[in-house]
Amino acid sequence: MLLLCVFSVAQTYSPIPAEVLHQRGYVNPIPKPADFTSAMLWGIAVADTRIPGYKKARIEVSHSQLTCRIDGRDVVLNDDSGEVRGGLYRRQPWFGTDEHDPMPMQQSKGRPISRRGCEEWELRNPRSAILNVGERPDRVWHFWAASPRAAIPSGRLDGCTVKVRARISKGALLQIGFDYWHDPTTGYGSGGNNHEAGASDWYFPSDQWQEAMFTDIKKN
Secondary structure (H helix, E strand, C coil): CCCCCCCCCCCCCCCCCCCCCCCCCEECCCCCCCCCCEEEEEEEEEECCCCCCHHHCCEEEEEEEEEEEECCEEEEEEEEECCEEEEEEECCCCCCCCCEEECCCEEECCCCCCCCCHHHHHHHCCCEEEECHHHCCCEEEEEEECCCCEECCCCCEEEEEEEEEEEECCCEEEEEEEEEECCCCCCCCCCCCEEEEEECCCECCCCCCEEEEEECCCCC
8 A cells, every 4th residue: 555645844934935945033243444435325115925915015204313322422423314325226037237227216395285193194194105026026125314425423323223114005014224324425336435334134024104113233
């Protein structure tokens, strides 16, 4: 008698698409190069093509801020509301080259219909940059601050912190972080002019606004 043995191999589902480089948050163990004097926040937004209805996925960004702790004091380098800059980068393989297309973006004005209840209305419906990631699911929507890259003030640097206020729809995912740069004006070039400080955990869909955060400041 022939016995057929059937083995069931359990497959673990990951909420993050397989091609993503950093599946979870991390802080770069290699410190900032001593001659790097600038920093810039960034965000990565993608559509999760495994989710039904992903073509309607979008991310709204109402506020982004980068601060650096100098001599024990937090100094603001970037602080923008309702605006970002960015590009559409290759997704397969992940950021395969620096070549990219312009990133399309819509803006919600976030204005109240009447003055009654303005504060509550603006809290729920702030002016925001809208990234319709489901329209280009084959690309990584890579964005950064609308304001220029700034120089890090002189003094003892403990690290920097990024905060992004965002609303993430079904089928969309968001990760944030920041890079140290050689100076405020040098471009990416052939590489070597920026140093990734790390990346946050991924943020998932919610009807509510969320504050995404990443820092490389060591906990006491």
